[in-house]
Amino acid sequence: MARISLGxxxxxxxxxxxxxxxxxxxxxxxxxxGGQEVDWPLAWRSVxxxxxTLGLTPKDHGGELDNYPIYxxxxxxxxxxGGESQTSVEKYADIVNKFVTAIKxxxxxxxxxxxxxxxxxxxxxxxxxxxxxxxxxxxxxKMFVTDAILEGLKENFEPTIENxxxxxxxxxxxxxxxxxxxxxxxxxxxxxVHDDFYACSQFDVxxxxxxxxxxxxxxASNYDRMVPxxxxxxxxxQLSRSTFVPLENCGHFQHIEQTSRVAKELAxxxxxxx
Numbered sequence: 547m548a549r550i551s552l553g554x555x556x557x558x559x560x561x562x563x564x565x566x567x568x569x570x571x572x573x574x575x576x577x578x579x580g581g582q583e584v585d586w587p588l589a590w591r592s593v594x595x596x597x598x599t600l601g602l603t604p605k606d607h608g609g610e611l612d613n614y615p616i617y618x619x620x621x622x623x624x625x626x627x628g629g630e631s632q633t634s635v636e637k638y639a640d641i642v643n644k645f646v647t648a649i650k651x652x653x654x655x656x657x658x659x660x661x662x663x664x665x666x667x668x669x670x671x672x673x674x675x676x677x678x679x680x681x682x683x684x685x686x687x688k689m690f691v692t693d694a695i696l697e698g699l700k701e702n703f704e705p706t707i708e709n710x711x712x713x714x715x716x717x718x719x720x721x722x723x724x725x726x727x728x729x730x731x732x733x734x735x736x737x738x739v740h741d742d743f744y745a746c747s748q749f750d751v752x753x754x755x756x757x758x759x760x761x762x763x764x765x766a767s768n769y770d771r772m773v774p775x776x777x778x779x780x781x782x783x784q785l786s787r788s789t790f791v792p793l794e795n796c797g798h799f800q801h802i803e804q805t806s807r808v809a810k811e812l813a814x815x816x817x818x819x820x
Contacts, residue, residue, distance in 0.1 A: 547626060552644050556628035559583065559645075560591050562616040571678060571816055572651050573611070575618040576642065578660030578684070579742035580731040582625030583618035585659070587805045591618050610813035619645060623738050631741040635661070635749045639668035646676050655679040655816065659801060660773065661742055664689060664749045670758045671751060679819055681763040681812055684770055684798050686777035687755055687784075691747035699740040707731050707739070713771045716797035723802055755784040762788045763815040765808060767796035789815055 549558050560583055575586045583591070590611055621638055622629035632638050642665060646654060654676050658666035663685020670680050698706030711728045731739055762785050766778035775792060782790040791811045796803045 549626075550645065550648055552641070552648055554629055555622045555641060555644075557622065557641075557645055558620045558626035560618045562591055564613060564615045570653050571614060571819065572654045573614050573616045573816075574642070574646065574651070574654050574656050575616065576656060576658040576662030576665050577619075577621065577624070578662050579746055580624075580734045580739035581659070581662075582730060582734070583620045584625065585727075585730070585799075585802070586618050587801060587809075589805070590616055590809070610809045614816065617649075617651070623741075624734060631738040632745060633741050633748075634745050635664045635668050638665050638745065639672060642669060643672070643674050646674070652676045653678045655681060657681040657683065657812065658685060659683045660685060660798065661689075661746050664746060667751055667758070668749075670760055670762070671754055677760065679761040679763070679816075681765070681815065682778070682781075683765045683800050683808065684767070684773050684778075685764070685781075686773050687752040687781040688750040688777070689746035690773070690777070691743050696740065696743060696747060699736055699743060703736045703739075704732065710772075714798040716767075716769045716795060716803055718795070719797060719799075719803050723799070727799070752781075752784075755781065756786070758785055758787075760787065761815075761819055763791065763812065764788055765791045765793065765800055765811060767793040767798075767800050767803075769796055770798045770800075772798040 547558050547560055577583060577585045620627035623631035655678055656666040656669055663682035666680040666682060669677055707728060711724055715724050764778055764782040766775040768775050782788040793800055793804055801808045
């Protein structure tokens with residue numbers, strides 16, 4: 547793990563150690579609400595030879611992303627990053643911009659999951675000069691968060707997390723993954739998770755999608771009960787340069803539940819960028 551100080555924010559991030567032979571594109575992974583950078587597959591975040599030696603990669607992992615430098619960021623207040631969590635997607639996007647500028651990255655594709663997808667959309671609307679493309683996993687132009695969830699995260703935290711986890715995963719996904727998700731959100735704490743879900747509740751760029759003019763990959767799944775596939779598909783239809791990939795038998799954590807499939811779709815998308 548590496549750290550960088552950005553004023554009031556001490557941000558932690560990982561780098562997979564890859565040299566840039568993938569068309570010069572750098573990948574930046576942005577986690578979802580209440581998450582952290584370790585939510586992303588280890589095979590993406592670490593040098594592939596090491597993770598294979600330790601037996602930590604999926605059996606069907608084909609190394610499609612091995613040639614791309616991959617940076618995975620803990621947002622402020624999450625994981626090992628210091629600072630306060632934010633209550634708007636716009637603020638998170640501004641911090642991401644400062645991070646990318648500070649470590650001097652260019653030609654970046656943001657890969658965002660859920661709230662991270664919202665941050666990617668916001669970055670595309672802000673037209674940061676370093677942004678080459680975005681990939682949205684379990685994302686939509688308007689996020690759906692009920693008042694009951696927001697109230698529960700403040701007043702009845704643990705049972706509310708239980709319900710969020712219950713609705714986030716496909717029924718046949720292993721209990722280990724659900725337990726780790728539950729554990730990490732509980733460790734994040736009520737304030738951080740509430741701030742993130744509040745930020746999502748205020749996010750709606752449905753009327754601005756025509757402004758986004760960079761390539762956009764949209765990955766959604768038929769059993770995602772947090773962000774319905776219909777919402778993701780409708781967003782993709784309104785984006786001028788989008789590629790839509792539907793997954794079956796998968797919940798909201800597509801990059802965990804179908805890691806190899808998502809990696810292949812992402813690699814194919816990146817290889818076709820002009």
